[in-house]
Amino acid sequence: MLITAILILLFGCLLSAFAARRPRIASGVFLTSLISGCLIGILSPFIGTRPEIVELGGGWNIPSARLILSLDGLSAFFLVATLIICLLSGIYGETYTRQSERLAQSVSIRPLFLLLTASLAVVVCAQNAVLFLFAWEAMALSSFFLVIIEDEKKENRFAGLLYFVCMHISALALFFLFSVLGKIAGTLDFGAIRAAMALGDKYPILIFSLAAIGFGLKAGTAPLHIWLQEAHPSAPSHVSAVMSGVVIKMGIYGFLRLIWILRLVPSFWAIFFIGTGLLSGIGGVLLALLQHDLKRLLAYHSVENIGIICLGMGLGCLGISRHNAALALLGFSGALFHVFNHSLFKSLLFLGSGAFYQALGTRNIEAGGGLLKKMPWTSATSLIAAAAISGMPPLNGFISEWLIYMAGLKALAMGETRLAAVSIAGLALIGGLALACFTKAYGALCLGLPRTKKAQEARDPGPGMIIPMFFLAAFCALIGLWPSSLLSFVKTAAMIVSGEPLGRANLALSGFISNAEILGLIGAAVLSLAAAFSFLRSRLISGFSQKGATWACGFTALGPRMQYTASSYVQVLMRPFSSFMGTQEYAHLPRGYWPTESSFKTNTPDPLLDGFLIPAVDAGGRSLSWIKRKRRARLQYSLFWASLFLLALLAWKL
Amino acid sequence: METLIFIPAVLFFLLIMPPLMLGLIAKTKAFVSGRRGPPVFQPLHDILKLLGKGAVYSETSGWIFRLGPVISLSAVLMAASLVPLFGAPLISFNGDAILFIYLLALGRFVTILAALDTGSSFEGMGASREAAFSSYAEPALILIFASLAIHSGSLSLNRMFSSGQRVFPAASVLLAGSGLLIVLLAENSRIPIDDPNTHLELTMIHEVMVLDHSGPDFAFILYGAQLKLMLMGVLWIRLLSPSWAANPFFLTLSLCGLAIFIGAIESSMARLRLIRVPQLLIAAVCLAAFGLILAVR
Numbered sequence: 001m002l003i004t005a006i007l008i009l010l011f012g013c014l015l016s017a018f019a020a021r022r023p024r025i026a027s028g029v030f031l032t033s034l035i036s037g038c039l040i041g042i043l044s045p046f047i048g049t050r051p052e053i054v055e056l057g058g059g060w061n062i063p064s065a066r067l068i069l070s071l072d073g074l075s076a077f078f079l080v081a082t083l084i085i086c087l088l089s090g091i092y093g094e095t096y097t098r099q100s101e102r103l104a105q106s107v108s109i110r111p112l113f114l115l116l117t118a119s120l121a122v123v124v125c126a127q128n129a130v131l132f133l134f135a136w137e138a139m140a141l142s143s144f145f146l147v148i149i150e151d152e153k154k155e156n157r158f159a160g161l162l163y164f165v166c167m168h169i170s171a172l173a174l175f176f177l178f179s180v181l182g183k184i185a186g187t188l189d190f191g192a193i194r195a196a197m198a199l200g201d202k203y204p205i206l207i208f209s210l211a212a213i214g215f216g217l218k219a220g221t222a223p224l225h226i227w228l229q230e231a232h233p234s235a236p237s238h239v240s241a242v243m244s245g246v247v248i249k250m251g252i253y254g255f256l257r258l259i260w261i262l263r264l265v266p267s268f269w270a271i272f273f274i275g276t277g278l279l280s281g282i283g284g285v286l287l288a289l290l291q292h293d294l295k296r297l298l299a300y301h302s303v304e305n306i307g308i309i310c311l312g313m314g315l316g317c318l319g320i321s322r323h324n325a326a327l328a329l330l331g332f333s334g335a336l337f338h339v340f341n342h343s344l345f346k347s348l349l350f351l352g353s354g355a356f357y358q359a360l361g362t363r364n365i366e367a368g369g370g371l372l373k374k375m376p377w378t379s380a381t382s383l384i385a386a387a388a389i390s391g392m393p394p395l396n397g398f399i400s401e402w403l404i405y406m407a408g409l410k411a412l413a414m415g416e417t418r419l420a421a422v423s424i425a426g427l428a429l430i431g432g433l434a435l436a437c438f439t440k441a442y443g444a445l446c447l448g449l450p451r452t453k454k455a456q457e458a459r460d461p462g463p464g465m466i467i468p469m470f471f472l473a474a475f476c477a478l479i480g481l482w483p484s485s486l487l488s489f490v491k492t493a494a495m496i497v498s499g500e501p502l503g504r505a506n507l508a509l510s511g512f513i514s515n516a517e518i519l520g521l522i523g524a525a526v527l528s529l530a531a532a533f534s535f536l537r538s539r540l541i542s543g544f545s546q547k548g549a550t551w552a553c554g555f556t557a558l559g560p561r562m563q564y565t566a567s568s569y570v571q572v573l574m575r576p577f578s579s580f581m582g583t584q585e586y587a588h589l590p591r592g593y594w595p596t597e598s599s600f601k602t603n604t605p606d607p608l609l610d611g612f613l614i615p616a617v618d619a620g621g622r623s624l625s626w627i628k629r630k631r632r633a634r635l636q637y638s639l640f641w642a643s644l645f646l647l648a649l650l651a652w653k654l
Numbered sequence: 655m656e657t658l659i660f661i662p663a664v665l666f667f668l669l670i671m672p673p674l675m676l677g678l679i680a681k682t683k684a685f686v687s688g689r690r691g692p693p694v695f696q697p698l699h700d701i702l703k704l705l706g707k708g709a710v711y712s713e714t715s716g717w718i719f720r721l722g723p724v725i726s727l728s729a730v731l732m733a734a735s736l737v738p739l740f741g742a743p744l745i746s747f748n749g750d751a752i753l754f755i756y757l758l759a760l761g762r763f764v765t766i767l768a769a770l771d772t773g774s775s776f777e778g779m780g781a782s783r784e785a786a787f788s789s790y791a792e793p794a795l796i797l798i799f800a801s802l803a804i805h806s807g808s809l810s811l812n813r814m815f816s817s818g819q820r821v822f823p824a825a826s827v828l829l830a831g832s833g834l835l836i837v838l839l840a841e842n843s844r845i846p847i848d849d850p851n852t853h854l855e856l857t858m859i860h861e862v863m864v865l866d867h868s869g870p871d872f873a874f875i876l877y878g879a880q881l882k883l884m885l886m887g888v889l890w891i892r893l894l895s896p897s898w899a900a901n902p903f904f905l906t907l908s909l910c911g912l913a914i915f916i917g918a919i920e921s922s923m924a925r926l927r928l929i930r931v932p933q934l935l936i937a938a939v940c941l942a943a944f945g946l947i948l949a950v951r
Contacts, residue, residue: 369773370714370773372716372717372718372771373716383718383767387760387763390759390763391756391759392756392759392760392763393729393753393756393757393760394760398756401752401756402749402752402753402756405749405752405796405809406748406749406752406809408800409800409803409809412800412803412804412950413803413804413807415950417946417947417950421797421800421943421946421950424796424797424800425793425796425797425800425939425943427796428755428792428793428795428796428797429789429792429793431756431759431792432759432788432789432790432791432792432793433789435759435762435763435766435785435788435789436785436786436789439763439766439767439770439781439785440785442767442770443766443767443770443771443778443781447716447718447767447770447771447773448714448770448771448772448773448778449714449773511748512748512749515747515748515749518745518747519749519753522732522735522745522753522757525728525732526725526728526729526732526757526760527728529724529727529728529731529732530721530724530725530727530728531724533723533724533727533728533874534720534721534724536870537723537724537870537871537874540705540706540869540870541707541708541709541869541870543708544707544708544709544869545708545709545710545711546708546709546710546711547710547711547712547713548710548711548712548713549712549713549714550712550713550714550715550772550773550774550866551712551772551774551865551866552774552775552776553776558714558773558774560773562775563773563774563775563778564770564775564777564778564779564781564782568778568779568782569778569781569782569785570782570786571782572782572783572786572928573782573785573786573789575929575932576932
């Protein structure tokens, strides 16, 4: 089943590449192979007798490489999350591509999307390190080409280059990581390495730091998030949805698979995850608060949510290192649940941002306003996503944050006070700030009066874009109201990661699963009470309802430019943090008795990338410029140095 | 016999007590400033009057504006079902304390969106302040709950705030109690964080967010806010003396006492400058954190 799905996707990739010059055929091939491949892939963990491991015949002439795929609970969990997002984003992307003049000309967008989907499926199912790295590289390259698909813009080329470099540093670290593991175990099959790891771990610090670089760069854990806020805005919206919803989760998958391989992780893993989780979570949301570019804002929120996931993983690792099965299961369940949730609501937000972008012609949220009335469907689905990502109760984001809180409490009760207390307080701070950020973005875009002409004329996109968004919103609500539908799935995956048997997992989690049910019921009760109140209200005011202007303390000519802007909305909140956020203000204030034009603008670059890395790299480049001058001199010199180097190597080997 | 008293008592606490507390606060303030003040049941009367009125909706606003009041009131009511009044709460399970905090956050989320939906800069201003200050108040509340949860071994409000086998250090109660009092004042827009009675919309936080609501919508909002004040008041009283709160009569007395206490605070000091408010709330976070450290030691 799984193999069929992957083959359909790859075949569709080839076929749509050949048919690229004929958009209608390419589009037909794209949709057929995407829908059939993804649906078969999504169903494959559930139907038929499920073989744990599929090995493809035929040789692969690379030492210790084997084509093995498996579908254990962890792989199945990530596979389903991945394919749901790829399927819905792909369907959306088809309409999005056709509506965009620039993207419609692109011949590579469809094959690359299918290749990305197929490589993601292989990454989560691969059971051999070589196959894993092969798929990892295919994923990195196909997403790189998707990021630079609109390569006529300078910032897109820069973002693509940055992404390319980061992904290859990540891949390099992973090459080393699996070489080390292979050296210890004598094989590159994950199952066999895991078996060898039972004998006790060697090189724990080396393995940890390689994984932290390799998987951390992919996941975008601060301070390795530098590529995220550049690459997400550059890619077309449905690709950003997949990248933010799924591709960065591959870093999380890598961490979890590695924990599974290692069986036991030292306690510094927990400290690392909680530390980086707090840094990513709080740093991500603070930077998001200062952004005006919708997709950049969402990219920083991905950093924030990766932080929340890391907090859950940190508590899980704490459970493993302290041999507390209940804490390990609870922490990993929270992290995995949040992985699934975040892939749903974040891709929904990115799809919504694409619709807003096509309507407004800019990603600046200050250019919107009043879209709730102009684009009702996009606004309604985005509202569900915004509420879910802020962790509001009847929706899915709350359930996973609740699980992580419960894990924090468990750790607190165990006596792991410091780590648990900072995770709990950090999570609460992140929650409050995320609420502020999403009310800001949603308020500026969808509420109030339209601020620009484009916003006044905005219309909802066609059903090809609305229906996928509707499905994602429905999943968010469904999981929030009926959490146990996903929790049993999460439990299986958490069991695999923590290496606990089913019986113990049932014992440890059953109480939380039934409590999560109550959370869903209370959420439903809130909604039904609200329905009852609005019925009551309609009875009370029947006939006595009037329309009027917004009350502005007696002032009657309220215009769209007098509304609170997104920058002013966050000003109170950000004042205490202003000293270290590096926000640049460009103020041209009104002067004199008859002030003429005035303006105020803020811009917040990434403190790490723009504030440190780029200047540092520039300075490094300048200081090495004398080498450049030397090198440019003559070809003979280059050949001379190269041969000298080779001779030196030869001498060293002899 | 027990249920015969129980149901009217719960109804009394849910329906009469919240407006009564607000009336008492106003009465206290009037007394201190040498006025007679409105009757203590004036807030209740206001709500009933508003329920009978029609409503004016701004042309700018859409369905979110109508959604705000009903969702926020439902969220506060469901939060009320988790709080132990004088007996056990309606619903209680491990982890309901987190739900309590997030239900209040849900109410805030929809109220903020409804405020922004009017397109008025006053309401935007209020929404901005509410979002800013609550993101400090939330960690403080969570830390207070965490320190209580360590002792009761459960994150359920009923067990955290009940009298059973408490070995809670007095200093810890003091720290958590003062932190909770600051959070209570902040969340319910009382002086020194917010002044609901000023004449200037520019200086208010919560009141300015709901400027455009009228009629039954405004009644829902007022009642929701009063209920929230009472719920947090019950938690505060239960934190200081759980056994005292187990009796409905004593609980009524202490809630009235709390209202008079809040009135006294409001009479004795001015509202802080907005720049100073985060500092006070960060102080609450610190108090809660110290309480947690003490609870663990």
